[in-house]
Amino acid sequence: MTLLAVNGLQKSFGGVVAARDVEFTVGRGEMLAVIGPNGAGKSTVFNMVGGQLRPDRGRVLLDGHDITHASPQKRFRRGVGRTFQVAQTFLSMSAAENVQMALISCRRQSGGLWSPARERHREKAVQLLARVGMAEAADIPCSALAYGDVKRVELAIALAGEPKLLLMDEPTAGMAPRERTELMDLTASIADAQGIGVLFTEHDMDVVFGHAARVLVLLRGRIIAAGTPDEIRRNEEVKRAYLGDEHALEAPKGTRPA
Incomplete structure (x- = not known):
């Protein structure tokens, strides 16, 4: 069942067309990757969504409702969660406090707080941290956590809004290879269990081909290919878009089944 439908998106900056007639869908529980060389329009498309x-x-x-002109805040409350290329957390706050702040925000309780925020939604925050394997770090400041663990906390923050759709911008940037696999395995299991659609951009082809059910390839603002990882890997136009670097499109070891 279609969760997200993107129809004919176009965006120009001056005389430069950054996205041209971009169309795709994301189903519930599906992980869709958007790839392309630098300047292909990935960020533009991602930020329009x-x-x-x-x-x-x-x-x-989203779910048949037009959110084209909705603000990021309204999209969040409609069920669009997001993580960023550089993890967005309050470093001085504990992991639990970061998630609590997200829970307070999505429940529109940020105005007129008469009781300390740390007392609100503590149990739910710890439950979300447990879901991403970070319950034992609930009271540790994010500044003291390894970067891979901070990315897990950021995922818990995104899940605080009970998203239908999760947008992940370069989710494994700055992480070690093992951490990348573990984070995306975790994301895939949560998405499958909860029926969350996931749209992500990524430069690491091991991550893309190991976890995406489908892949979109952008070049100069338009989609030049769409299909399963195997179909994309064999696509000659895609190989040319990556400057003939066929090694970047080889199947990684331990690839998850699509």
């Missing part, structure tokens, strides 16, 4: 950019033309539908 997330609400950071407004398209010049086209529509974004």
Whole structure:
């Protein structure tokens, strides 16, 4: 069943067309990767779906509802969660406090707090941290955590809004190879169990081909290929888009079944 439908998105900056007639869907529980060389338009498309950019033309539908012109905050409350290339957490706060702040925000309780925020939603925050394997670090400041663990906390923050759709911008950037696999395995299991659609951008082809059910390839703002990892790996136009680096499109060891 279609969760996200992107129809004919287009965006220009001056005379440069950054996205041209981009169309795709994401189903419930599906992980869809968007890849392409630098300057292909990945960030532009991603930010139009997330609400950071407004398209010049086209529509974004979530569960059949038009969210094209909704702010990122309204999209969050409609069920769009997001993680960032550089983890967005309050480093001076504990892991639990970071998740508690997200829970307070999504419940619109940030105004008029008469009781200390640390007393609100503590149990739920710890439950979310347990879901991402970070319950034992609940009271540790994020500044004292390894970067891979901070990325897990950020995932718990995104899950605080009970998202239908999860947007992940370069989710494994800055992580060691083992941490990358573990984070994406975790994301895939949560998405499958909860029926969350996942749209992610990524440069690491092991991550893409090991976890995406489908892959979109952008070049100069338009989609040049879409299909399963195997179909994309064999696509000659995709190989040319990556400057003939066929090694980047080889199947990684331990690839998850699509």
